[in-house]
Each structure stands twice: as structure tokens, then as C-alpha cells.
Amino acid sequence: MRKIPHIALLIETSREYGRGLLRGVARYQQEHGPWSIFFEPHGLDDPPPEWLRDWDGDGILARVNSGRMANTILETGLPAVDVRGALPGLGLPFIGVDNRPIAHLAFQHLVDCGLRNFAFCGTPRGENPNQDLRCQYFVELVQSEGSECFTWLGSNTHPTTTTWEEQQQQIASWLRTLPNPVGIMTCHDDRGQQVLDACRRAELVVPDEVAVVSVDNDPYLCNLCTPPLSSIDVNPSRIGYESAALLAKLISGEKPKLSTVLLGPPRGIAARRSTDTLAIDDLEVAAAIRFIREHAVEGIRVSDVIARADRSPSTLERRVKSILGRTIKAEITRVRLARAKLLLSETELSIAKIAARTGFAEAKYFCEVFRKHESTTPTEFRHRFREE
Known part of the structure; x- marks a missing residue:
């Protein structure tokens, strides 16, 4: 083997997930390399490059999306890792996301918006295992709460002959049949953008009548949407890093111990205006919850929330717990910790500064609360989720 490994990266750059994978691979080779990288921008559905058949390299990292691409990679006989997971039984080790915590995060986010009607909009079954699992897990969560989950997955019959306009009309027709307000999880950001467009066609107001959360958190696509789309960050950089580490082995x-490695949980949710709603009939409770979410990081206490209400403290506390499933104090803590996790993963602020910016009286108390709820310390959390 050469002193410097020659690695081919067959990963598309058209979406944030692929770019995140590449950032993770870059970080690994900077820490453990150098590697000689063979890479040229391409799309997910592009055919395998002609040079790959006779390429004298050492390993391949690929988002395998077709049998043709899979066969070409296997025929090289080179060590390879798949970071797509679209083809079951491929014969290559696969590293990807764990879809169960992704579905749970989406469901909990919609529940926290006060929603009690739920739906899932995805792609035809069998098209992609990851998207199938997101649908399955989300439906199971909704049903476990005694509710019905409405689904729209398109059709396997003539997927290539259905135009954009036809598909948008189909989604709009489905949306009109849903009870509202309704919270919808979509399988990825592309489908999320379609749902938001279909809501306009169906004359449904987002987020008051339809709240939408998607997966992948592509900032360009999410912010092109009207309104901007809430989305789950699955931390693709970590997947890219771990897949590079596996390829090096x-x-x-x-030999890998497991053929499939699922990494999780996701980094968190980027909450944008598509889920900026509180679908709660009890106006006083809705006002209390919104006050918490707007001011929790300022160090407010339960007494500050209760002081704004006309009801007795016990009545307000009981109604909040009935709607959210947790107490006023627990909701304050949840909002603070959500903000703290975002600051830990995306900034270089010290633990003491993060504690101060999220409403905790002192860093020691912040660390105690964080460990209790997250089963890890803030420093360990930062190390685990830091992308670069």
C-alpha cells in the first residue's frame, strides 16, 4: 500500500447532508492523514464515473443510490463504505443516522407546539429505507398516544411521469382532508418545501393551521421556503468522520464488527417559522407557555409565570401539566437546556458564559442540571457534537 492512501469520494454536494459528510471526512483526514482525495462534484443520481473502473486507488466512500453504482464499486475490489443506505443487502458496510430518535424529536417538537393532530408526508415505500423508517417510527409514536397518524407517500406506480404540478395538487388535496391544526413531519427538506408550497395552494395558513418539520436542516433550502422551514440537524459531519475512520481500518x-452502524442522536432541531405556533385553546395557558419560551433564558422563575395569570397557581400549574405533560418549572428547564445545547455545539463560549446566557444562576448549578437531564456533562456534550 502507498504511503499516502488514495481515496475516492463519491458524495454529492447539492444538499447539506452531502456537504456535511464531506466536512467530516475533511476533518478526519486533517487529523489522521494526509490522504490523496479523488473528488469531483456530482449529483446523487449521476452514473459512476468512467475513471472508477480502472482506478488504482486504496478506498472508496460513496453515497450509493443505484445498482449500477453499487456494481461498479464492488467490481473494483477496493475497501468501500456506503453512507447512503438506500440499497439493502448491498454487501458494503454502512454508516448512517438512527431514524428512531429523529422521529421522536420531530414528534416531541410538534407536541410542544400544543398540536394533537399529526401526519407524515414522505416518499413511496421501498424507495429509501431511511425514509420508510422515519415514517414507521413517527406513526408508531402517534399511535402510542392513542391518535391516528395520516400519511401521504406518493405512488410507486408512475413516479417518473408525475409532474411537479400534478404532485403538488395531490399533496394539496391530501392536506385539505386533514383535521387542523395539524403537525406534519416530512421525510426530508425537499418534501418539506413541497408541503409548504402545497399549503398555499390549499389556502391553509402555516403555522396556524399546518405546522411542518422536516429532516436534514439544509439552511439554503429551509430559508428559501415561505415561511422558513423547521428542520432536524442529523449531524452529517459526524457520520462523515466515522465513515472515514472505518474506511481507514x-x-x-x-474487518468491521458490524455491517451497519447507526449514529445518533441528532444534533437537535432548528426551529423556524413553520412551527412557530401554540395550538392551545386555553389562551391563558398558551400565554404562559409563550412567556416561558421567550424569557426562560433570562432567569425567570415559576413565580414570574404565575404572577402574569389570573388563575390560582395550582390551577395554572395543573392546566400546563395537562397540556404539556410537564410542570412549569420543567418547561423552563427544558427551554434553557435546549438553548444551552445549541450554544455548546455552535459556539466557543465558556461553560460559565453559557450558564449565564441560558438563565442559570451559576455554572456549577448549570452543570448539575445538565448532567441530570442529559446524562452527560456540558463539556462532554460539546466534544461529542462539535462539528469542526
Whole structure:
């Protein structure tokens, strides 16, 4: 084997997920390389490059999306890792996201918006295992709460002959049949953008009548939407890093213990205006919850929330718990910790500064609360989720 491994990256750059994978691979090779990288921008559905058939390299990282691409990679006989997971039984080790916590995060986010009607909009079954699992897990969560989950997955019959306009009309027709307000999870940002467009066609107001949360958190696509789309950040950089680490082991002759490795949980949810709603009939409770979410990081206490209400403290506390499933104090803590996790993963602020910016009286108390709820310390959390 050469002193410097030659690695081919067959990963598209058209979406944030692929770019995140590449950032993770870059970080790995900067820390453990150098590698000689063979890379040229391409789309997910592009055919395998002609040079790959006779390429004298050492390993391949690929988003395998077709049998043709899979066969070409397998025919090289080189160590390879799949970071797509679209083809079951491919014969290559796969590293990807764990879809169960992704579905749980989406469901909990919609529940926190006060929603009690739920739906899932995805792609035809069998088209992609990851998207199938997101639908399955989300439906199971809704049903476990005693509710019905409405689904729209398109059709396998003539997917290539259905135009954009026809599909948008189909989604709009489906949306009109749903009870509202309704919270919808979509399988990815592309479908989320379609749902928001279909809401306009169906004359449904987002987020008051329809709240939408998607997956992948592509900032360009999410912010092109009207209104901007809330989305789950699945931390693709970590997947890219771990897949590069696995490829390095394969090149050295080590055999993987598992053919499939699922990494999780997701980094969190980027909440934008598509879910900026509180679908709660009790106006006083809705006002209390909104006050918490707007001011929790300022160090407010339960007494500050109760002081704004006309009801007795016990009545307000009981109604909040009935709607959210947790107490006023627990909701304040949840909002603070959500903000703290975002600051830990995206900034270089010290633990003490993060504690101060999220409403905790002192860093020691912040660390105690964080460990209690997250089963890890703030420093360990930062190390685990930091992208670069």
C-alpha cells in the first residue's frame, strides 16, 4: 500500500447532508492523514464515473443510490463504505443516522407546539429505507398516544411521469382532508418545501393551521421556503468522520464488527417559522407557555409565570401539566437546556458564559442540571457534537 492512501469520494454536494459528510471526512483526514482525495462534484443520481473502473486507488466512500453504482464499486475490489443506505443487502458496510430518535424529536417538537393532530408526508415505500423508517417510527409514536397518524407517500406506480404540478395538487388535496391544526413531519427538506408550497395552494395558513418539520436542516433550502422551514440537524459531519475512520481500518486490513452502524442522536432541531405556533385553546395557558419560551433564558422563575395569570397557581400549574405533560418549572428547564445545547455545539463560549446566557444562576448549578437531564456533562456534550 502507498504511503499516502488514495481515496475516492463519491458524495454529492447539492444538499447539506452531502456537504456535511464531506466536512467530516475533511476533518478526519486533517487529523489522521494526509490522504490523496479523488473528488469531483456530482449529483446523487449521476452514473459512476468512467475513471472508477480502472482506478488504482486504496478506498472508496460513496453515497450509493443505484445498482449500477453499487456494481461498479464492488467490481473494483477496493475497501468501500456506503453512507447512503438506500440499497439493502448491498454487501458494503454502512454508516448512517438512527431514524428512531429523529422521529421522536420531530414528534416531541410538534407536541410542544400544543398540536394533537399529526401526519407524515414522505416518499413511496421501498424507495429509501431511511425514509420508510422515519415514517414507521413517527406513526408508531402517534399511535402510542392513542391518535391516528395520516400519511401521504406518493405512488410507486408512475413516479417518473408525475409532474411537479400534478404532485403538488395531490399533496394539496391530501392536506385539505386533514383535521387542523395539524403537525406534519416530512421525510426530508425537499418534501418539506413541497408541503409548504402545497399549503398555499390549499389556502391553509402555516403555522396556524399546518405546522411542518422536516429532516436534514439544509439552511439554503429551509430559508428559501415561505415561511422558513423547521428542520432536524442529523449531524452529517459526524457520520462523515466515522465513515472515514472505518474506511481507514478497512484499508489497513481490519474487518468491521458490524455491517451497519447507526449514529445518533441528532444534533437537535432548528426551529423556524413553520412551527412557530401554540395550538392551545386555553389562551391563558398558551400565554404562559409563550412567556416561558421567550424569557426562560433570562432567569425567570415559576413565580414570574404565575404572577402574569389570573388563575390560582395550582390551577395554572395543573392546566400546563395537562397540556404539556410537564410542570412549569420543567418547561423552563427544558427551554434553557435546549438553548444551552445549541450554544455548546455552535459556539466557543465558556461553560460559565453559557450558564449565564441560558438563565442559570451559576455554572456549577448549570452543570448539575445538565448532567441530570442529559446524562452527560456540558463539556462532554460539546466534544461529542462539535462539528469542526
